[in-house]
Amino acid sequence: MRKPFLLFLFVFGFLTFSIAQKKKITLEEIWGGEFRTEYMDVLRSMKNGKQYTILNFNRSPRSSSLDKYDYETQEKVETIVTSSNEVPFFSSYTFSEDESKIVLATEIEPIFRHSRLGIYYVYDVATKNITKVSDTKVQEPLLSPDGSSVAYVLDNNLFVLDIASKTTKQITVDGKKGSIINGVTDWVYEEEFAFVRAFEWNSNGTKIAFLRFDETNVPLYAMDVYGQNLYPFQQEFKYPKAGEENAKVSLHMYDVASGITSNVDLGEVQYVPRIKWMNDPSYLSVQTINRHQNHLKLHAVNATDNSVSVLLEEKDDAYVDITDNLTFLADDSFIWTSEMDGYNHIYLYGRDGKLKNQITKGEWEVTNYYGYDKKANKIYYQSVENGSINRDVYSISSTGKNKKRLTLREGTNAADFSADYTYFINTFSSAIMPYEFTLHKASNGKKLKDIKNNSVLDNKLEGYELSPKEFSTININGNDLNMYMVKPANFDESKKYPLLMFQYSGPGSQQVANRWFGSNDYWHQMLASEGYIVACVDGRGTGLKGRDFKKVTYMNLVKHETEDQIAAAKKLSNLPYIDENRTGIWGWSYGGHMSTNCLLKGNDTFEMAIAVAPVTSWRFYDTIYTERFMRTPAENPGGYDDNSPFNYPELLKGKYLLVHGSGDDNVHVQNSMRMIEALVQANKDFEWAIYPDKNHGIYGGNTRLHLFSKMTKFVKENL
Numbered sequence: 006m007r008k009p010f011l012l013f014l015f016v017f018g019f020l021t022f023s024i025a026q027k028k029k030i031t032l033e034e035i036w037g038g039e040f041r042t043e044y045m046d047v048l049r050s051m052k053n054g055k056q057y058t059i060l061n062f063n064r065s066p067r068s069s070s071l072d073k074y075d076y077e078t079q080e081k082v083e084t085i086v087t088s089s090n091e092v093p094f095f096s097s098y099t100f101s102e103d104e105s106k107i108v109l110a111t112e113i114e115p116i117f118r119h120s121r122l123g124i125y126y127v128y129d130v131a132t133k134n135i136t137k138v139s140d141t142k143v144q145e146p147l148l149s150p151d152g153s154s155v156a157y158v159l160d161n162n163l164f165v166l167d168i169a170s171k172t173t174k175q176i177t178v179d180g181k182k183g184s185i186i187n188g189v190t191d192w193v194y195e196e197e198f199a200f201v202r203a204f205e206w207n208s209n210g211t212k213i214a215f216l217r218f219d220e221t222n223v224p225l226y227a228m229d230v231y232g233q234n235l236y237p238f239q240q241e242f243k244y245p246k247a248g249e250e251n252a253k254v255s256l257h258m259y260d261v262a263s264g265i266t267s268n269v270d271l272g273e274v275q276y277v278p279r280i281k282w283m284n285d286p287s288y289l290s291v292q293t294i295n296r297h298q299n300h301l302k303l304h305a306v307n308a309t310d311n312s313v314s315v316l317l318e319e320k321d322d323a324y325v326d327i328t329d330n331l332t333f334l335a336d337d338s339f340i341w342t343s344e345m346d347g348y349n350h351i352y353l354y355g356r357d358g359k360l361k362n363q364i365t366k367g368e369w370e371v372t373n374y375y376g377y378d379k380k381a382n383k384i385y386y387q388s389v390e391n392g393s394i395n396r397d398v399y400s401i402s403s404t405g406k407n408k409k410r411l412t413l414r415e416g417t418n419a420a421d422f423s424a425d426y427t428y429f430i431n432t433f434s435s436a437i438m439p440y441e442f443t444l445h446k447a448s449n450g451k452k453l454k455d456i457k458n459n460s461v462l463d464n465k466l467e468g469y470e471l472s473p474k475e476f477s478t479i480n481i482n483g484n485d486l487n488m489y490m491v492k493p494a495n496f497d498e499s500k501k502y503p504l505l506m507f508q509y510s511g512p513g514s515q516q517v518a519n520r521w522f523g524s525n526d527y528w529h530q531m532l533a534s535e536g537y538i539v540a541c542v543d544g545r546g547t548g549l550k551g552r553d554f555k556k557v558t559y560m561n562l563v564k565h566e567t568e569d570q571i572a573a574a575k576k577l578s579n580l581p582y583i584d585e586n587r588t589g590i591w592g593w594s595y596g597g598h599m600s601t602n603c604l605l606k607g608n609d610t611f612e613m614a615i616a617v618a619p620v621t622s623w624r625f626y627d628t629i630y631t632e633r634f635m636r637t638p639a640e641n642p643g644g645y646d647d648n649s650p651f652n653y654p655e656l657l658k659g660k661y662l663l664v665h666g667s668g669d670d671n672v673h674v675q676n677s678m679r680m681i682e683a684l685v686q687a688n689k690d691f692e693w694a695i696y697p698d699k700n701h702g703i704y705g706g707n708t709r710l711h712l713f714s715k716m717t718k719f720v721k722e723n724l
Contacts, residue, residue, distance in 0.1 A: 027470040027494075030531040032717065036710040040466070040527060043459050045430070045442050047097060052104055054425025056082060060098060069095050071107070076428045076444065079454050086128050092135055093126070099148065102208075105130055106152030106168070114142060117192060117670055118701075120201045127155055127168055136168050144189050145202035149210040154261075156188075156204060156213055163188040163204060163215055163259075176213070176259055176266065183225070183243060186218040191252050192242055194218075196671060197629035198278040198327055207286040212308050213259040214269075214280055214289050220252035228668055231697045242670065247624055247631040247645070248638045251275065256291060258308055269311045271304065276629070278327045283337045290316070290333070294325065298633045301325040303341075303358070316358030319343060323559040324633045326513070330374040340384070342374060344552040351386060353403055364405045370549045372396060373419070377403070378426035381448070385422060385429070391415070393549045394476060394487055394519045398431065400447070411450030417520040422447060430456065434521035436474040436489075439463055470494045472533045474526075476519065479542060481572045482565075484554070487517040488573070491529055491539040496582075502538045503587035503724045504577060505529075510566040511595035512634055513548035513555055516541050528713055532720065540577060544569030560641055562623060562634050563602055563648040570599060571607035578610070589613035589724045591716070594672055594701065595620065601663075601680070602648060605656040613660045613723045615716055618669055618701055621676040622649040651683035660723035661691040664712065666699030692719065 034040065047060040051073070061070050070087035074080065086107065088094040095109035112124040122142040126135050138146050138155055143164075146157040156165045161180030166173045177187040188204040195201050204215035226244035231237045245251050254277050256269040271277070271293060279292040289306040291313075303316045319325050321344070330342040330351075337356040342349055349371050351364040364384060365371055373387035375398075383400045391397050391410075398420045401408040412418035416435030423429065426447050434440045439459035445452050472494045478485040493502065507529065509516050522530075529539040545565045546558035558565050570590065578585035588611050592600040597619025604614035623631050623645050624638055638645045646652055661684075665677040674695065684691055694715060696703050703712055 028468055029470050029534040030527055032710055032713050035524060035527045040462060042440055042462060043457065044440065045457060048421050048430065050422065050424045052424050054423045054427055058085065067094060071098055076423055079444065079456060085130060101148035101152030102150035103152055106148055108146050108148055108155065117195055119195050119199065120144065136171065138166055147202065147206065149206050150208060151210055158188040161186045184221050186220065188215045191218045191220050193245055193627045193629050197627060205280055205282055207282045207308065208284055209286040211261050211286060215257055215259065216277055216280065217255045217257055218252040222250045223252050224249050228670065230668060245628040247626060247628055249628065251628055258311060267311055269306055269313065271313060281331060283333045284335060285337055290331065296632060297636060298324045317354060319345065323556040332374065332377065334377055335379060340374060340377065342371060347552050351384065362405060364401060364403060368551065372549065375420055375422055381426065385420065387419060389549050394517055411445065415519065417518065435519050439521045470534045471530055479573055479576060481569050481576065484545060486542050486544055486569065488540060488542045489517050491533045493533050493536055498582050500582060501584040502536060502582055504538050504540060504583050505532060505720060505724060506570065506574060506590040507539060507541045508570060508592050508599055509596040510544055510546060510599045512546050512558060515543060515548050517543045538583065542570065542573045560635060560644045563598055566599055567602045567606055570603050571610050574607065574610045587612060587724050589720065591615035593617040601650045604659050604661055605650050605653060608656055608658040611659055615662045615719060617664045618666065618672050618703065619676060620672050621651050621680045625673060625676050651680045654683040654687035654689055657684060657689045662719045663691065663693040666696045666701065666703045668698040669701045671701040
């Protein structure tokens with residue numbers, strides 16, 4: 006009986022010694038870039054299907070180059086262009102359709118989340134000549150298919166530059182800040198429909214379709230910018246809050262030869278979330294959706310006479326999601342993804358809009374559509390068929406037969422296919438493996454070559470005290486919810502540990518996923534090394550478990566999600582190694598709303614919460630996002646007010662840290678100011694911090710380091 010005990014002491018002692026020799030992650034390392042991950046930046050397949058391009062950067066000296074590689078050999082074929090005295094440092098690139106010209110982006114300046122201003126150049130691949138698009142910073146330059154012209158937006162107007170003659174033609178003249186926008190989207194479209202460029206060339210470059218936004222009657226939001234000068238100033242932009250007036254959007258067609266712009270009558274429309282030309286240069290597809298976002302129409306516009314017909318309609322009791330999966334095949338039949346059978350799947354429609362067949366089926370979700378290989382009659386896609394926390398790449402015929410799993414490693418797989426679908430480059434990561442890039446044969450998924458990995462990072466992390474994410478499910482309110490838990494490296498089941506829960510919880514989101522670390526994961530590892538258990542539970546309303554699971558929160562955002570987090574915390578507190586008197590929760594944005602609600606409505610369960618940039622009333626948030634899930638405040642006042650935490654500040658018992666950036670254009674600091682005032686009037690003790698001029702991401706310089714230092718101190722003192 007003595008030997009096993011001695012062996013246990015030896016092993017336990019060895020493990021303790023090993024852990025003791027390893028370093029603990031520090032905040033300075035997390036936010037100083039010590040764990041930076043290598044990627045294949047801006048990967049694009051060449052039209053020949055044999056080669057691809059990558060944007061490579063050198064940090065010292067600062068330079069960038071656009072390099073071409075061979076798929077089969079993985080050798081660099083050539084450097085197409087590199088930054089120099091003639092070509093400024095560039096951070097992005099876009100080819101013309103015929104690959105004769107390249108737009109290079111320089112001096113990029115962010116506007117909002119997706120929009121950018123920049124100085125752009127057109128590089129001629131054959132002659133190596135370079136043409137400056139404009140001396141003024143512009144938005145969204147787009148080359149014509151033959152590379153002869155580039156269209157762009159300047160001061161809310163649309164322009165076209167003829168590259169050979171270097172002459173510029175102004176297409177619209179009514180653009181005006183705060184009133185009329187041509188060719189790019191307004192704030193709410195950019196944020197919630199996730200696109201900025203609102204113009205497109207047709208396939209032969211004879212026409213440009215564009216959207217015009219009249220935001221004259223949209224309410225104005227103003228933020229104080231404190232800056233470095235004697236007086237602050239106000240940044241003003243149009244922001245339609247729930248129930249308020251949206252911009253009036255209209256569709257227009259510009260004929261390049263005649264220079265004439267005509268109007269397209271779409272009837273009474275609220276939103277136009279996508280426009281996309283078909284392969285036939287005479288036809289444009291337009292998606293429109295009503296204000297409730299539960300009735301979507303796909304229109305075909307004949308560009309010769311601007312006549313409009315409806316190709317398909319989709320309705321839902323809750324809402325219809327907008328995606329970028331619409332793909333026109335050679336004959337303009339098209340691929341469409343939909344949740345109409347309860348799960349997101351791929352459908353094939355004829356050019357006339359009639360359904361040919363449902364291609365994928367099952368109680369799992371398609372998460373990405375990659376394309377169609379006509380020669381092999383194969384459709385390529387990504388799905389969660391192998392478990393909702395994993396991603397795999399598959400092929401299937403257009404008839405829905407001959408499905409093949411092309412990736413075999415459990416984790417998150419994503420593919421970038423060559424233009425002729427001979428190869429794909431797989432990006433793989435898991436909770437224990439940083440990103441790896443490998444070349445595969447598209448026909449059967451066979452791995453051909455290793456391309457790039459993060460072995461340097463992996464080896465570096467061997468010297469740190471890390472704990473694995475333990476994936477499981479937890480049954481809460483009748484649902485098996487995905488969960489992960491991170492325990493201290495020297496975890497002892499006979500001890501009791503404080504529990505910190507992390508979540509986001511927004512509709513269709515996912516935090517519990519088998520993929521490599523983000524910055525929050527490194528922070529959680531640091532806390533685990535300090536003796537905390539970190540857990541994350543994806544409750545009702547999150548994604549990839551079917552339409553009904555996701556849309557159960559319709560009309561009552563945060564209600565069911567809060568109930569699930571409170572119930573999960575109670576259940577976890579029953580574990581013998583969890584200290585039921587030391588339970589905290591934190592989150593950012595939607596997650597900040599959640600953590601606030603959990604601390605108040607679950608004041609017998611949570612002792613501490615941190616809320617970063619939280620929504621505190623959906624009345625303060627924008628039309629498109631909020632009304633998609635809640636309808637308008639006039640239609641659903643209880644849905645808006647019953648879960649707004651500043652309506653019940655008296656429920657606060659635990660320790661609360663509230664953080665916001667004063668320059669947050671997305672979730673306005675108004676949300677936190679109202680929460681602060683409510684807590685003050687309820688005479689509740691809490692901590693708060695405002696980061697001057699910082700946006701929703703609260704970053705820049707030492708900002709993130711300062712923020713997470715404050716959060717770490719708060720956790721250690723109160724949990």
